[in-house]
Amino acid sequence: MQLSRYLRVYSCKENPGNSLIYSTRRGSLARISDPLLEAIHSGDLDTVTTEKLARIGILVPDPDAELEEARGLLSDVAARKGLFNITAVLNLDCNLACPYCFEGDFRRKQKMTDRTAGLLIERQILPQVERGRSIHIDFYGGEPLLTLQLLKGIAAPVADACRERGVGFTFDLFTNCTLLTRKVVEDLLPLGLRGVRMTLDGPREIHDRQRPFTSGRGSFGTIVANLKEIYDLVAVQITGNFGQDNWREFPRLLDHLLADGIRPEMLDLVQFSPIMPKSGDDAVPHHMGHCATGSEPWLLEAGPFLREETLRRGFPARKISMSACVVDFDNDLIVNWDGSFYKCPMFMGYPELSVGTLEDGMADYGVTHAIGSRWQTDECLECPYLPICFGGCRFLALQRGGSIRDLDCRRDYFDTLLESFVLQEQRYKSAIR
Ligand code: SF4
Numbered sequence: 001m002q003l004s005r006y007l008r009v010y011s012c013k014e015n016p017g018n019s020l021i022y023s024t025r026r027g028s029l030a031r032i033s034d035p036l037l038e039a040i041h042s043g044d045l046d047t048v049t050t051e052k053l054a055r056i057g058i059l060v061p062d063p064d065a066e067l068e069e070a071r072g073l074l075s076d077v078a079a080r081k082g083l084f085n086i087t088a089v090l091n092l093d094c095n096l097a098c099p100y101c102f103e104g105d106f107r108r109k110q111k112m113t114d115r116t117a118g119l120l121i122e123r124q125i126l127p128q129v130e131r132g133r134s135i136h137i138d139f140y141g142g143e144p145l146l147t148l149q150l151l152k153g154i155a156a157p158v159a160d161a162c163r164e165r166g167v168g169f170t171f172d173l174f175t176n177c178t179l180l181t182r183k184v185v186e187d188l189l190p191l192g193l194r195g196v197r198m199t200l201d202g203p204r205e206i207h208d209r210q211r212p213f214t215s216g217r218g219s220f221g222t223i224v225a226n227l228k229e230i231y232d233l234v235a236v237q238i239t240g241n242f243g244q245d246n247w248r249e250f251p252r253l254l255d256h257l258l259a260d261g262i263r264p265e266m267l268d269l270v271q272f273s274p275i276m277p278k279s280g281d282d283a284v285p286h287h288m289g290h291c292a293t294g295s296e297p298w299l300l301e302a303g304p305f306l307r308e309e310t311l312r313r314g315f316p317a318r319k320i321s322m323s324a325c326v327v328d329f330d331n332d333l334i335v336n337w338d339g340s341f342y343k344c345p346m347f348m349g350y351p352e353l354s355v356g357t358l359e360d361g362m363a364d365y366g367v368t369h370a371i372g373s374r375w376q377t378d379e380c381l382e383c384p385y386l387p388i389c390f391g392g393c394r395f396l397a398l399q400r401g402g403s404i405r406d407l408d409c410r411r412d413y414f415d416t417l418l419e420s421f422v423l424q425e426q427r428y429k430s431a432i433r
């Protein structure tokens with residue numbers, strides 16, 4: 001048995017003479033005394049300890065086999081899921097006018113037609129159901145609830161078909177929450193509504209500035225009122241987009257929610273992310289986003305601070321776990337309002353990154369999107385952060401002036417921050433999801 005290559009070893013400040021070993025592959029943590037660490041290195045370990053450390057991924061029987069397993073990790077995960085995941089962009093219309101919206105430059109009140117919705121069901125979803133795959137749809141916009149009938153017109157027949165075939169069907173809403181009343185949630189639950197992802201950009205004055213209605217009026221009051229109506233019915237994830245000038249203010253949002261009776265245990269996740277650059281905008285960004293991380297000095301401070309403030313108040317935060325660019329999963333697809341296919345919503349501002357249409361079917365995007373050739377290099381395969389990086393975010397690589405085939409290397413970011421994130425997870429175990 002040998003130490004896995006997907007480990008970080010940190011000195012244990014609270015217990016001198018011990019180290020903390022974190023497996024990025026398994027998300028496991030072990031405290032190991034210095035003599036034990038020496039015994040591991042010299043191969044002089046007893047059987048019980050060996051088995052224990054192997055079970056949590058700290059030791060592996062064969063380093064070459066571990067490397068081979070890493071190469072196939074993403075395809076294995078996709079195959080095991082047995083799930084076809086569609087993001088359906090019902091419209092590019094919105095009742096808010098957020099100045100930073102990544103769709104801002106190409107959102108012109110477009111809506112998916114009934115014909116396109118029919119093709120989506122017939123050509124993309126039903127064949128997957130026939131193959132025995134469960135279906136999950138993320139209804140996305142614009143604001144998907146501006147086309148509520150269209151949403152129901154897709155969800156209802158898909159729910160019926162999945163029920164008949166005996167496979168699962170769920171859907172989530174990516175919504176600004178201004179139209180999400182209790183009645184809407186009650187109507188959608190029998191159709192398969194599983195969760196809601198909504199956005200609150202910090203305390204009222206910041207949120208109202210960043211997410212006003214098109215009339216200019218602030219949306220904070222409407223959203224919080226709706227949140228209070230629905231959060232006992234459906235799993236709610238709250239996201240928030242912070243900037244360099246306002247991230248320190250975001251904990252005041254959490255205090256506001258607590259004072260308003262919104263209890264942490266009733267939420268599924270609270271996650272603050274830096275504002276994403278706009279899709280189709282080639283300027284080098286100084287913001288990162290939901291799938292992404294960044295290594296600029298202010299982000300290195302903001303990320304751990306906001307996660308700590310979230311956890312300290314008992315709100316749930318995401319566990320560091322295996323994570324990869326969704327583009328690498330062949331059972332994930334974005335279907336735009338006009339029936340064009342993309343592999344990431346952030347690519348919708350780049351028509352040249354479309355990977356097919358409902359009319360013409362899927363194109364071969366293996367070369368254009370660097371499937372199987374991006375992170376499968378010695379440098380990444382030997383990197384301790386591979387299981388939580390897999391080459392990072394293609395969109396951010398593109399935004400930096402490169403291409404979606406380039407790496408978005410996060411080594412510096414993880415070198416600086418992973419230890420503090422791991423220690424947070426130790427301190428606030430019950431709030432980690
Ligand atoms: S390119 Fe990949 S990692 Fe980046 S936002 Fe899109 S899906 Fe997420």
Ligand code: SF4
Nearest residue numbers: 380383389409410411
């Ligand atoms: S992109 Fe960088 S951090 Fe990510 S796996 Fe490759 S070498 Fe490691």
